[in-house]
Amino acid sequence: xxxxxxxxxxxxxxxxxxxxxxxxxxxxxxxxxxxxxxxxxxxxxxxxxxxxxxxxxxxxxxxxxxxxxxxxxxxxxxxxxxxxxxxxxxxxxxxxxxxxxxxxxxxxxxxxxxxxxxxxxxxxxxxxxxxxxxxxxxxxxxxxxxxxxxxxxxxxxxxxxxxxxxxxxxxxxxxxxxxxxxxxxxxxxxxxxxxxxxxxx
Numbered sequence: 001x002x003x004x005x006x007x008x009x010x011x012x013x014x015x016x017x018x019x020x021x022x023x024x025x026x027x028x029x030x031x032x033x034x035x036x037x038x039x040x041x042x043x044x045x046x047x048x049x050x051x052x053x054x055x056x057x058x059x060x061x062x063x064x065x066x067x068x069x070x071x072x073x074x075x076x077x078x079x080x081x082x083x084x085x086x087x088x089x090x091x092x093x094x095x096x097x098x099x100x101x102x103x104x105x106x107x108x109x110x111x112x113x114x115x116x117x118x119x120x121x122x123x124x125x126x127x128x129x130x131x132x133x134x135x136x137x138x139x140x141x142x143x144x145x146x147x148x149x150x151x152x153x154x155x156x157x158x159x160x161x162x163x164x165x166x167x168x169x170x171x172x173x174x175x176x177x178x179x180x181x182x183x184x185x186x187x188x189x190x191x192x193x194x195x196x197x198x199x200x201x
Contacts, residue, residue: 062089087153
């Protein structure tokens with residue numbers, strides 16, 4: 001059976017550990033790395049080392065940052081009326097790209113996932129509770145992913161936060177723009193029906 005040289009094999013195996021990267025993609029990336037000039041490869045390796053050295057979690061919201069508090073928490077132009085709760089730091093960039101949300105964020109650093117050993121204690125909700133008690137939030141937006149884990153996390157957050165006297169909302173879920181009903185699964189259609197809005201001229 002054909003095998004790559006050991007250093008290349010090791011590189012491919014490390015790349016395969018990245019979520020969403022399969023064997024073929026790992027091979028393509030590895031061969032791309034090998035095609036780089038030495039100085040370009042060194043620059044890439046240094047960028048990874050520097051990010052690992054300098055990036056940490058914001059003490060206020062758990063977003064990834066190189067300054068504390070992070071740029072979003074220290075932005076005086078953002079609204080303190082709304083707090084959006086997301087699962088991971090990279091979820092913030094998806095919401096920010098829309099250009100319509102200008103409130104604050106709180107990152108859970110992962111959803112509830114008993115199979116992965118993430119129970120309620122791993123959500124560290126005491127920090128969230130302190131932020132809410134000391135803040136002026138009028139709305140809490142639960143923006144966990146539309147997965148089994150994300151739904152379980154949203155329900156847990158609802159129970160945890162219901163006595164705070166603040167409006168709690170969930171991101172609307174349903175059919176993506178440009179999709180076809182024939183290709184949507186039953187859960188997606190159910191969520192779309194439940195979250196339907198009034199049609200206005």
